[in-house]
Amino acid sequence: xxxxxxxxxxxxxxxxxxxxxxxxxxxxxxxxxxxxxxxxxxxxxxxxxxxxxxxxxxxxxxxxxxxxxxxxxxxxxxxxxxxxxxxxxxxxxxxxxxxxxxxxxxxxxxxxxxxxxxxxxxxxxxxxxxxxxxxxxxxxxxxxxxxxxxxxxxxxxxxxxxxxxxxxxxxxxxxxxxxxxxxxxxxxxxxxxxxxxxxxxxxxxxxxxxxxxxxxxxxxxxxxxxxxxxxxxxxxxxxxxxxxxxxxxxxxxxxxxxxxxxxxxxxxxxxxxxxxxxxxxxxxxxxxxxxxxxxxxxxxxxxxxxxxxxxxxxxxxxxx
Numbered sequence: 001x002x003x004x005x006x007x008x009x010x011x012x013x014x015x016x017x018x019x020x021x022x023x024x025x026x027x028x029x030x031x032x033x034x035x036x037x038x039x040x041x042x043x044x045x046x047x048x049x050x051x052x053x054x055x056x057x058x059x060x061x062x063x064x065x066x067x068x069x070x071x072x073x074x075x076x077x078x079x080x081x082x083x084x085x086x087x088x089x090x091x092x093x094x095x096x097x098x099x100x101x102x103x104x105x106x107x108x109x110x111x112x113x114x115x116x117x118x119x120x121x122x123x124x125x126x127x128x129x130x131x132x133x134x135x136x137x138x139x140x141x142x143x144x145x146x147x148x149x150x151x152x153x154x155x156x157x158x159x160x161x162x163x164x165x166x167x168x169x170x171x172x173x174x175x176x177x178x179x180x181x182x183x184x185x186x187x188x189x190x191x192x193x194x195x196x197x198x199x200x201x202x203x204x205x206x207x208x209x210x211x212x213x214x215x216x217x218x219x220x221x222x223x224x225x226x227x228x229x230x231x232x233x234x235x236x237x238x239x240x241x242x243x244x245x246x247x248x249x250x251x252x253x254x255x256x257x258x259x260x261x262x263x264x265x266x267x268x269x270x271x272x273x274x275x276x277x278x279x280x281x282x283x284x285x286x287x288x289x290x291x292x293x294x295x296x297x298x299x300x301x302x303x304x305x306x307x308x309x310x311x312x313x314x315x316x317x318x319x320x
Contacts, residue, residue, distance in 0.1 A: 018313050019261045019277040022306075026281060030288035037291060044170060050283030051172035052231045054276055056250055057257035058183045059227025061275045062220040064258050065187075066200045067267025068123040070221060072112060073228040073254055075134035077247035080105045081232035082138050084158075085147035085242025094158040102229045108134065109225020113218035131251070142244040149240055162237030172234045176276075179227065184272045196220060200267025256303070257282055260310040281306070 030037045056073050063070045080101050087097040108130075115126045149155040164171045187193040198206040199216050207213050228247075236242045261278030263270025285306060289299045 018310070019274050019281060022260070023277055023281045023284065026284045026288065030284060030291070033288070034291045037288065042287070042291075044173070046280070046283050046287045047173045047176070048170040049287065050279050051170075051176035052234055053250065053253045053257055053282060054176050054279035055179050055231040055234070056228050057254040057261075057275045057279050058179055058272055059224035060251075060254045061183070061258050061261075061263055061270060061272055062187070062196060062223045063123070064200075064255070064263050064265060065196050065267055065270055066217060066220050067203075067265075068116065068217070068220065069127060069255070069265075070109075070112070070224045071124065071127040071251045072108075072130035072134060073224060074247035074250035075131045075138065076105050076108050076225050076228040077232040077235065077250060078138040078244060079108070079134045079141065080229040081236040081242045081246050082141045082147060082244060084233050084236050085149055086141075088149040088152075088155050088158045088236075089147060091150075091152050091154050093154050094161065097154075097158070098161070098230075098233050101233055102226050105229020105232070106222040106226035109228070110218050110222040112225070113221030116221065117214040117217040138244045142242065144244055146244070147242040149236065149242075155240075158233075159237050159240060162234045162239070172238070175230070175234060179230065180272065180276050183223075187272050192216070192219070197268055200269070202268070253282060256307045256310070259307065265311075278310075 027037075036042055056077070060070050060073060083104055084097060084101040087100065088094065112126050112130045115121055116123045119126070149158055161171055161175070166174065187196065195206070195211050195216050198209065198211055199213050203213055206216075228250075231250075232242075232246070235246060257278035258270070258275050259265060259278070260281050261270070261274030261276070263274060282303065285303065286299065289302060294302070
């Protein structure tokens with residue numbers, strides 16, 4: 001093997017695993033700067049804080065793999081969180097309320113997907129409009145005020161989803177890995193998953209190959225909405241109330257996790273494992289900056305720089 005070929009292979013290896021390398025580097029630097037970083041409590045805290053973004057981002061991964069974008073996930077989270085809070089406050093058991101909330105999120109996502117697929121409107125425009133409408137709907141539904149889940153037995157059971165522990169590990173971490181395994185299985189071991197990659201790789205070719213592109217597009221937005229709704233359950237349960245302004249900026253964190261994880265914004269290339277690692281990169285970065293006492297203003301700058309670097313690497317990977 002020539003030196004040039006070896007250099008290209010090494011460059012490809014670094015680019016393909018950039019998210020994992022970034023995570024390892026962040027962990028090493030954070031551990032060197034703070035004695036508290038590698039404690040069990042702090043690691044569990046990082047995983048719990050990352051769980052909401054990771055769950056949303058894994059749904060958004062399906063959309064971006066089809067070369068689409070979903071800017072409405074934060075608003076879906078706010079509105080479905082209000083649904084979950086209201087149902088719990090009314091005494092409805094979470095065994096019915098949680099699946100109902102996830103179904104509502106899937107329905108909202110499917111409507112946006114239908115406009116993208118049937119209306120032939122750019123996903124950016126559709127989901128931007130959806131974000132505005134759903135934000136307004138959340139404020140109307142809640143009358144602009146938080147909805148407390150109350151102190152009923154149903155509320156106590158619901159709270160476990162965000163604030164409970166099992167075997168010393170927070171429940172949201174289990175939910176995060178459950179969603180990861182489910183999404184990984186669907187994306188990498190089903191015909192539907194192969195069709196998602198095919199649509200992102202070339203929509204016209206996929207259509208000529210007999211793939212129902214319309215159904216795939218509606219489905220990926222429904223998955224994105226369902227994941228955002230599940231994240232809303234975790235957030236509402238942890239806070240003990242539904243906040244009408246919840247989820248603001250979550251869409252950008254989710255897209256950042258997907259891009260950092262190596263999924264191409266051009267579609268057709270990416271891994272759900274990369275998205276999980278990307279969400280952890282953002283979680284570790286936030287945690288390390290908090291431990292070091294860096295102000296929230298500089299944290300935004302640091303996060304933006306990491307996202308920009310990930311986009312530059314994605315552009316280099318695509319061009320090569």
